[in-house]
C-alpha cells in the first residue's frame with residue numbers, strides 16, 4: 292500500500308478518535324479507519340457503556356462496513372490516546388478484535404498504527420498477530 296494512502300488512513304483514525312468520543316470509563320479514545328478493496332474508508336471509535344462489553348474502534352468500523360454490504364477489506368489503521376494527552380500512540384487490536392477481524396478479512400489484511408511523538412508508522416499482517424483462529428469447523 293502506498294504511503295499516501297496509509298497517512299490518509301491514519302489521519303482519518305485520528306479524526307474520528309477526537310470526535311464524539313464515547314470513552315467515559317477509560318478516557319482512552321481509540322480511532323480506526325478501515326479500507327475496502329474499492330477504496331472506501333469506514334471509521335469508528337471505541338464505544339463504552341455500563342454493561343459488560345464495550346465495543347472497540349476496530350469492530351465499530353468493521354460493523355459499519357459490513358452493514359453497508361462491504362465484503363472485501365485491505366487494511367485498518369488504529370490510533371489511540373488518553374483524552375488529555377496531546378499525542379496519539381501506537382496501539383494494536385485486542386484479542387477479541389483480532390479474532391473478529393480475522394473472520395471478515397483474508398490472510399493479507401494489514402494493520403497500521405502510529406506513534407505521533409516519533410512519527411513512526413508500524414505495520415503488521417493480521418495473520419502474524421493471530422496465527423491460529425477459532426472456527427466452527429470440525430477437523
Ligand SMILES: [Zn+2]
Pocket residue numbers: 347348349384385386387388389
Ligand atoms: Zn478490541
